Amino acid sequence: MSALEKIRNRFKNDHFATDAAGIVIDSAEPGKAVCSLTLETRHMNENNVPMGGAIFTLADIACAVAANGYSEKKTVSQHASITFLAPAKGGRLIAEASCLRQGRTTTLYAVDVKDELGTFVAHATMNGYTLNTI
Numbered sequence: 009m010s011a012l013e014k015i016r017n018r019f020k021n022d023h024f025a026t027d028a029a030g031i032v033i034d035s036a037e038p039g040k041a042v043c044s045l046t047l048e049t050r051h052m053n054e055n056n057v058p059m060g061g062a063i064f065t066l067a068d069i070a071c072a073v074a075a076n077g078y079s080e081k082k083t084v085s086q087h088a089s090i091t092f093l094a095p096a097k098g099g100r101l102i103a104e105a106s107c108l109r110q111g112r113t114t115t116l117y118a119v120d121v122k123d124e125l126g127t128f129v130a131h132a133t134m135n136g137y138t139l140n141t142i
Contacts, residue, residue: 012036015077025069029062033073039107041073047099057095058129064090067119067132070103075115075136083115083136090132098123105134113138 009017015036025031029051034042043066045051051062067090075083102122109116115136121129 011078015073018077019069019073022069022072025065029065031066031069033069034102036073036077038078039074039110041070041077041105043070043073043103043105045101045103047096047101055095058101060090060092063092063101063121063130064088064132066101066103067105067121067130068134070105070119071117071132071134071136074105074107074117081138081140083138085134086114086137087135088132089134090130092130093128095127096123096129097127098125100124101129113140 012035016033019033020026029045031043031045034044045066047058051058053059100123102124103119105117105119107115108118115138117134119132119134123129
């Protein structure tokens with residue numbers, strides 16, 4: 009089983025992101041991850057653009073995969089901030105998460121969300137707290 013398959017298997021229990029929202033883990037490496045979401049009617053708000061919660065969920069799971077995909081320790085969300093920049097024009101959202109700072113117990117990640125046409129949809133910063141479980 010490849011490293012990516014192991015990570016996908018690990019995160020399949022994140023039922024809201026994977027089952028309810030339909031998010032897919034496209035790639036992962038230590039401190040980085042790319043996740044995507046094919047937009048469907050269930051993701052749209054009354055203005056027929058992706059709901060902020062769907063965009064945030066995509067950013068959140070991308071951050072979780074980047075922080076935890078290659079780690080034996082668990083990092084959990086401590087704080088998150090998202091700025092919505094433009095409505096998506098395409099039919100697929102892609103979130104790219106990368107670690108800006110990895111401390112002993114806290115982390116800082118940046119997540120950019122774009123559509124497949126290159127529209128910059130949102131930018132998030134997410135702080136994590138690494139649990140001392142090992």
